[in-house]
Amino acid sequence: MSSHHDPYSGLEAQIESNVPDDLSVSRVTYEGPELVIYTETPRLFADRDGIVPQLAKTFRKRITIRPAPGTQTEPADAEPQIRDLIPEDAGITDLEFFSTTGEVVIEAEKPGLVIGRHGSTLNEITKEVGWTPDVLRTPPMESSTVANVRNYLVTERDERREILERVGEHIHREPQSDEDWVRITTLGCCREVGRASFVLSTPETRVLVDCGDKPGADGEVPYLQLPEANPVADLDAVVLTHAHLDHSALLPLLFKYGYDGPVYMTAPTRDLIGLLQLDYLDVAAKEGRTPPYDSEMVREELTHTITMDYGNVTDIAPDIKLTMHNAGHILGSAVAHFHVGDGRHNVVFSGDVHYTDTRLFNGAVNDFPRAETLVMESTYGRRNDYQTDQEDSERTLIDRISQTYENDGTVVIPAFAVGRSQELMLVLEEAMRTGRLPTMPIYLDGMIREATAIHTAYPEFLRDGLRQRILHDDENPFLAAQFQQVDGGDEMRQDIADGEPAIILSTSGMVTGGPIMSWLELLGGDPDNALVFVGYQAEGTLGRRIQGGNREIHLTDRDGNTNRMTLRFTIESVSGFSGHADRNGLENFVRTMNPRPEEILCVHGDESATDQLSSALYQNFDCRTYAPRNLETYRLA
CATH class of the missing domain: 3.30.300.20 (K homology (KH) domain)
Structure with missing residues (x-):
């Protein structure tokens, strides 16, 4: 830069x-x-x-x-x-x-x-x-x-301040090129879930959008070696849509490769990446893997962050203005709108979206001044990917917990620390407060409590009614007495497993490591207990294999020994709690989008999801649609 x-x-x-x-x-x-x-x-x-x-x-x-x-x-x-x-x-x-x-x-x-x-x-x-x-x-x-x-x-x-002054001079420089075009290059998350990364290019500017890892696939990183992304040190800006690791995990690598420019995101996203990326390094070290960067690169990244509020139009280059809007996915998640040139072209990156309101967030914004191209997530893009209505989902979850409680068993729920855990906490707190569930301990294992505390620091990013409860009604549901942090390690986990019926919310959400592995070992052999999936399980993860019926798993103990185990507890999946829009929500996002885009790139979904969503959007809305592969470049204007 x-x-x-x-x-x-x-x-x-x-x-x-x-x-x-x-x-x-x-x-x-x-x-x-x-x-x-x-x-x-x-x-x-x-x-x-x-x-x-x-x-x-x-x-x-x-x-x-x-x-x-x-x-x-x-x-x-x-x-x-x-x-x-x-x-x-x-x-x-x-x-x-x-x-x-x-x-x-x-x-x-x-x-x-x-x-x-x-x-x-x-x-x-x-x-x-x-x-x-x-x-x-x-x-x-x-x-x-x-x-x-x-x-x-x-x-x-x-x-x-020195960094910001240098960035300011770069943003407000005189344009250097008389050419006029706009391109997107796919560096990851095409026909797959994970390692989200794109380059938005003009003759004047190169902006990297997201830079994540791929869950369950060690070593599969975005294609940062492409000429469109290189030299990394000369990128003009980086934009992060949200903090989940499949979008953010490898951003610090950019600073290892010499980048010293700005990273645009919302304030909650900045705090959440400080939590998630450091944990990412910690988990890698515990599992004997060499982390791709060290904690100093995370600090360097934080030093270069520029935070944005929803709706604020911000110059990020001489020829690009960025506006972030609520995506409804997790705390601080954003739909990123790029206004390129003097009205030359407008590109919207959906990031991950939830179209309708949830207990935590208002639904995603899809109203823009202009939008010719939409880069659309397709996680649940298959024709049969319809999630259960939220009320029905909550009823199903509460019934499963009640049955397990009556059997004197414990329910363990693998959950992402950011987003699904807080949604579940609200459901469970209300169910116990209103008598729909008996009051029992709800144990939070991993980073869930810390992530929840970050949510309460930014109530303005939460749904209207929840914000009111936290700010003005002195009814912070996250402070309910039944929520207890697991901070005593394996000894405390053993005591919980041997104790009275309880609910356990534990990371990692896709069963790829972390404390959930201990709960499989402690609770998985008892048929009175239950494992309930409430979030997306990516291809290649242990969670996906268990969800698909695989009950024979291998667990590695602290001495590095691998032991085979048969899971005997009840295993269920409850849809409706995902932070992603289902097939209907994705179609409705496009149907009600104002203005409706002229072309749509369907990304961030497996091959069948991106193909089927692309085909449906083309047939229903008469716009050009694509299901890109990684390493492709599209000229937009």
Whole structure:
């Protein structure tokens, strides 16, 4: 990533000509997509209603106003003044000043009270002390991941500012090419589930979308060696749709290969990859595999993240604007809309989507200003891939748990730490609260509790009613007493297996390693117990083989010895809890998409799923459809 043009030439003079004479402009810089104006009169800027929106409209950029060094009240004097301006009910938990940027970071239990109506309290803070406030939510559940990511980014704040300024200059460089075309190259997840990765190219820009691994297939990585992806160090941007490892696991590899540019994602996705990627390395080490990168590359990746809110149009290159929308799949998951050129072409990457509302999330957004091409996930794209209605699914699950409880047995549910686990927690908490299930312990094994804590840190990304319960009704369902963390290792697992009937939610969701292997060993030999699948089991995974009827499995103990075991517990699959849209949901996403795309690439599904969905969309909606293979390039415009 390199720049050959001074993007600031004449910019400061333009800004000065658009602000009143009594407002000073001491320095202008880009930090990523944002235009940052440093001023010696921050209090006057804060006092002028509408000046920042006016500048944003004039320059078509997000504008941040920061005080020039030395213009603020001293931190020791500013802190009590800030606390006086903020209602006590806001619950301030931390307050930290950064003189290099003139920002004060305020962490509070109720950030809305810190912000005030239409940002009124933030303006009052700046008018009073000259500092620019940055507000963060204190997670209702303690999260070591959220704390560690925030602390790390605070520690690296100066380095991040240098990175963002370099990125800003690159984004706002002058175009270098007179040619005009748009292409997509498939690096993975075509006619397969996993290792999602694409390159979106123009003569000016190359953007990598996702970079995941393939569950159950060690060593199958995206085709980053292709000329379209190389040199990796010269990619202009990386966009991550969501945190699941089949989309995110190998992003740190890019930094190992020399990439030093931005990675765009939502804030929850940033925190979740900090959790999932480090666990990915830990699991690899425990299983005796050499991890493809080390934890330093994860930290390097976090340093380069630029987070986006849903709906915000953001420049990521001279000829590309990115907007992220809710995908309804997991926390922070996004449908990525790329506006290429001056209206040249618009490409939508669905990522993984859930079309209808769930207990956790509102359904996926499919309304765009323009959309000529859709790259569409096809996980459940086969003609018979219809999931059970959610209410019926919940009833089936509760009935299975009740039967197992009556048999004095325990139910173990392999679940993804992010998404399905929290959905199940809501179902089980309500069922016990309303008497549909007897109250019993619900044990969370693996990263589930930590992932849940991250969910509570971002309630604005959750479904409307759930957000209301967490923020305003003081009814956080994730804090119910029956949820207990498994933190005592194998000894605690043995005690649970020998104890009273219970429910166990355990990673990994596709039975490819992790604590679920211990539960198979401890519970699998007793026919009174039950194993219930609630999520997609990819081809090649142990979960898929068990789901398909294979009851003879091999387990490896801590000494490396392999033992054969026959599973005797009840094995069931309950559809309807997946974070993916079923065949009907995928068709409805396209049917109601506004505008409907002219061409659709069906990806992220096995060969039959992508072929059958592609054929159906062509027949039903009279648009060009494709089921690409890996290593193919499509010219879109």
